Amino acid sequence: MNDMVGIVIVSHSKDIAKGTADMVRQMVGSEVKVAFCGGDPDGGLGTNVSLIIDAINAAWSPKGVAILVDLGGAETNSEMAVEMLQPERQGLVVVCNAPIVEGAVMAATEAAGGSSLDEVRAVAEELSAS
Amino acid sequence: MPLQPEQLKTMVKAAAEQVIACTAELTALDQAIGDGDHGINMKRGFEAVLGKLDAIGAQPVDEAFQTIGKTLVMTVGGASGPLYGSFFLAVGEALRGKQLPDDLADVFGSGVGAVSARGRSQAGEKTMLDVLVPVQELLRNAAGQSDLVERVRTTASKAAAATAPMQATKGRAAFLGARSVGHVDPGARSSCVLLHAVCDTLEKLP
Numbered sequence: 001m002n003d004m005v006g007i008v009i010v011s012h013s014k015d016i017a018k019g020t021a022d023m024v025r026q027m028v029g030s031e032v033k034v035a036f037c038g039g040d041p042d043g044g045l046g047t048n049v050s051l052i053i054d055a056i057n058a059a060w061s062p063k064g065v066a067i068l069v070d071l072g073g074a075e076t077n078s079e080m081a082v083e084m085l086q087p088e089r090q091g092l093v094v095v096c097n098a099p100i101v102e103g104a105v106m107a108a109t110e111a112a113g114g115s116s117l118d119e120v121r122a123v124a125e126e127l128s129a130s
Numbered sequence: 131m132p133l134q135p136e137q138l139k140t141m142v143k144a145a146a147e148q149v150i151a152c153t154a155e156l157t158a159l160d161q162a163i164g165d166g167d168h169g170i171n172m173k174r175g176f177e178a179v180l181g182k183l184d185a186i187g188a189q190p191v192d193e194a195f196q197t198i199g200k201t202l203v204m205t206v207g208g209a210s211g212p213l214y215g216s217f218f219l220a221v222g223e224a225l226r227g228k229q230l231p232d233d234l235a236d237v238f239g240s241g242v243g244a245v246s247a248r249g250r251s252q253a254g255e256k257t258m259l260d261v262l263v264p265v266q267e268l269l270r271n272a273a274g275q276s277d278l279v280e281r282v283r284t285t286a287s288k289a290a291a292a293t294a295p296m297q298a299t300k301g302r303a304a305f306l307g308a309r310s311v312g313h314v315d316p317g318a319r320s321s322c323v324l325l326h327a328v329c330d331t332l333e334k335l336p
Contacts, residue, residue, distance in 0.1 A: 040207030
């Protein structure tokens with residue numbers, strides 16, 4: 001089975017989200033599906049539940065999706081977005097407690113090896129072990 | 131008589147207009163201890179709610195609360211979207227099989243519980259919960275009393291002001307630590323504004 005966990009990057013800034021996705025693609029390659037979003041509904045700094053839902057669906061894999069976020073509102077909005085997915089998808093999406101850039105690169109590297117969603121999340125979250 | 135959709139519509143309109151009128155004040159409070167977007171985020175969210183006012187007035191009350199919640203979740207753009215959105219979604223959910231004003235304390239409590247769960251926060255952490263929780267307690271203890279509306283107004287004002295000396299441990303203000311002391315929490319203030327608008331409307335209802 002060639003499915004790989006998808007990665008979603010959610011930043012308050014579209015530029016940071018895009019830049020992080022660019023780094024993932026360069027360092028990990030394009031086998032892993034990476035989607036990103038940033039900015040509030042008016043295009044200012046912030047996060048947006050409907051764009052996060054779109055990004056999750058764009059990165060969708062039967063193995064699940066790991067979300068990397070920057071600051072508080074990105075996490076809260078990502079959790080809200082997960083709850084608004086179709087019920088059969090909700091259990092297959094996690095918000096990782098990890099720094100956004102390093103977490104995205106590490107999660108994507110782990111995903112590229114065919115790891116499970118739990119393994120991908122664990123690798124990303126090792127970065128924030130205190 | 132249970133709360134009618136038209137009455138809810140009047141209340142929602144007043145609440146939305148009041149919070150939009152406070153955009154500059156909320157922005158200033160949030161610039162002091164947050165990222166400065168609370169005013170503009172609330173304005174965007176409640177303008178979207180105003181845009182759905184006719185639909186809100188045409189729905190059964192429980193569905194109308196769900197519409198308000200979903201609209202805020204989708205349009206606010208900051209953490210306050212899911213927080214306020216969860217409040218209204220949970221209120222809508224709780225209203226199935228219950229009605230206002232008879233079950234107000236229970237229904238309001240469901241909304242407050244959802245905010246607490248969404249923010250993983252409790253009262254005392256310099257957030258909107260520092261207004262919502264005292265009001266919830268008042269609704270439970272003073273249900274049915276003739277001066278309830280006035281007491282909600284006073285409780286909300288005092289509770290919002292009481293966030294000033296608190297040190298934030300949740301939300302963006304937590305980064306500031308002791309520097310968050312001395313400023314009213316923007317979420318507590320917006321909750322107070324919304325509650326006041328509802329109280330004002332209740333007093334004017336026939």
